[in-house]
Amino acid sequence: MLSLLAIVLLVATLLTIFYQGLSRGVGSAVFAIVWLLCGFLASWLFNPILLILVAGVLVVLNHVDLRQKFISRPVYNALAKVMPAIGDTEREAIEAGTTWFEADLFSGKPDWQNFSKLQFSTLTDEEQSFLDNEVVELCQMLDEWQIFHELRDLPEEVWDFLKHKGFFSLIIPREYGGKAFSPYAQSRIMSKIATRSLTAAVTAMVPNSLGPGELLAEYGTQEQKDRWLPGLAKGDEIPCFGLTGPEAGSDAGAIPDTGVICKGKIDGKEVLGMRLNFAKRWITLAPVATVVGLAFKLYDPDHLLGDEDELGITCALIPASTKGVEIGRRHYPGSPFMNGPINGKDVFVPLDAIIGGPEMAGKGWRMLIECLGAGRGISLPALATASGEIGYRMTGAFGRIRRQFKTAVGEFEGVQEASAEIAGIAYTLEAYRHLVTRSLEDGAPSVVTAMAKYHATEMMRDLINHGMDIAGGRGIQLGPRNFLALPYQSTPIAITVEGANILTRSLMIFGQGAMRCHPYLYEELQAIQADDKEKGLQDFDKLFFSHAGHTAGNMSRAIVQGLAGGLFSQAPGNADAFSAPWYRLINRYSAVLASTADVALGLLGGDLKRRELLSARLGDMHSQLLIACAILKYHATLPRDEANDAHATYALRRAFSKAHDSLDAFTRNFGFFGIAHVFKALFFPFGRPCMAQAPDDDMIRMLGTQIMEPSSVRDALAEPAYISRDPEDAIGRVEVTYSKLLEVEPAYMAFLKADGKGQLQGSTVLEKLQDAAEKGVIARDQVDAVNDYDAMRYDCLLTDAFDKNLKKVKVHAERPSM
Incomplete structure (x- = not known):
């Protein structure tokens, strides 16, 4: 018994040393003292052989030369043989951008003091005014059915409004005529437009995300800024950016497009320039662009710039009218925003066309990676958030208006399972938007924006699919009355652009996250691949043992918290x-993630990058923890009431359930003789925490009911959206009908109950309502209001019907006799 107590004390001592992060020297001294004290409980601990072994280990750990000789050098040499070299392109991708709070979560020990200081961004007076005036005026001009199915383009007056009211200049500095709005303001603007028209939103967002404007503002020479930015700000110039092509979509680094440095003539004068050949596809705004940004691989075979033959990916900016450029054709991506190919054959341009000038030749990949954040962190999540806002509003209203089996469809538990997901996702998306745009104010966090792009657009996909299930035929039949079909058709756009979601999840989130967020990994790899091996060994020795202590500390925290909650x-x-x-x-879960990632990296090494299913699951865990942080931060900004608590609880349970599911899948598939199962048992000795269980039926019923009710959350999610009150508008029709229902519902329900029992006489709704008033079922002054509502209800539920040529809408909105 005493021996068992001694072993427990020694294990507890080790856990405490690592949990508290004691230095190697202090920790060794503490462990040695406890070992000697425990020897009085278990005499076998004083065995000379054991004492020599323990002393030897402690001496080796604390003596630099011995440690390097017996531990660091063998590990260093072994890893140097198996770890893949980091190529220049991969290194640029890893080093591009910044890290933010996601690095804390990956480290296993979040710094809540710093997190508590983070405040969500707010709009300036100028930004609020732009939302309340120019954006609202734009939304009032838009008819998405007409844009989609009649014009297949924005109306000319909308194009003029976008260009000349500053919608293309949100990121351009003020000194060049731009607005220089914050990431949060940009997101709010794009999502509000998207609640009205995806086509207009995509058209507005492209010049404000990856494109010439941002690249020029960040990297352009003064001459380039003076030449292009004022025109882009005024809308006199329309930009596009050619990155992807037939042979390079998600793998944009593999672009086959080339530029060769050579001499040529411009305006009769011989100058040093580049001869470009390219074939670009899927380029938004290309059919109407006046200025084209291009990414290509630059070569210098005659060494006109230096000694290198291949300079690497380069970005340049050229007028669309440049000789040899073929532009103007359109793709049809499902939403009629301008998107098309650009081709170029033997296009000669001067070297000063390179964004940033000739000294930026070959540095285009880093430029692109750092500037992708606007698209991934602002524009595409804004589309998703807009879908959440409208999906919540319309599904909740429709579920209360639509009745089947004498019951509002939103009251059926099967429907509530879907509507609760819509409510939880919409709440999560709004929370996530606040946190991600806040991160962009502090830098360019490439991992955060990759997470945002993938998870926001996937949540959008789920939300709209649930909405379509609830709406049924009302959501399927196309027409100007349909409030869901056009967003449903357009979902693949957000899923695909800026890198397909499969790529983002499988390669980018954990692939970049492990390297960027881990406190030691990238520096260790650099030390292993250093040209000076002795210097590399010395650096590696410090990093490796710091890494080992870091891992042991995380494992200790995960074990202790698993036991003590x-x-x-x-x-x-x-x-x-x-x-x-x-x-x-x-x-x-942060400690579990960090420990699991280190185990995976230690056993799989560079092969983890190729085991995409495993790395994606670790990335999912990481992402869901950041989403949980966003939900908690957002919850604190809303009134503390039942609706806020219910939505936040559901959203948090959803996030942690997905995180734990990812850990389960990782554990089942990791291999290595079940070692992941051993660690999981240590980290979760009592099984999955109840707070990480999927939302239960009570939560589903609560949110399924609340999505149909007026609440603080319903108001908060509607505030950033454009909600029409026009009864002839697809959204406005549902909105005004829902408002009318709230006004008359007690009387309407009393009428339905009496009519269902056969107590009322009459052949029309109005006659039965009048009879109900005579019999005291409803008040006489409610007859007209309830009758008006029932007419609105019937009209709200109708789907569009056309003539045989699908040209003219012919809707029969008159209620049939009862």
């Missing part, structure tokens, strides 16, 4: 009773 876990100082347990759960 949140007892020893810290939450932010300003956390309230609702959020504190969730923050502690993030601590626990």
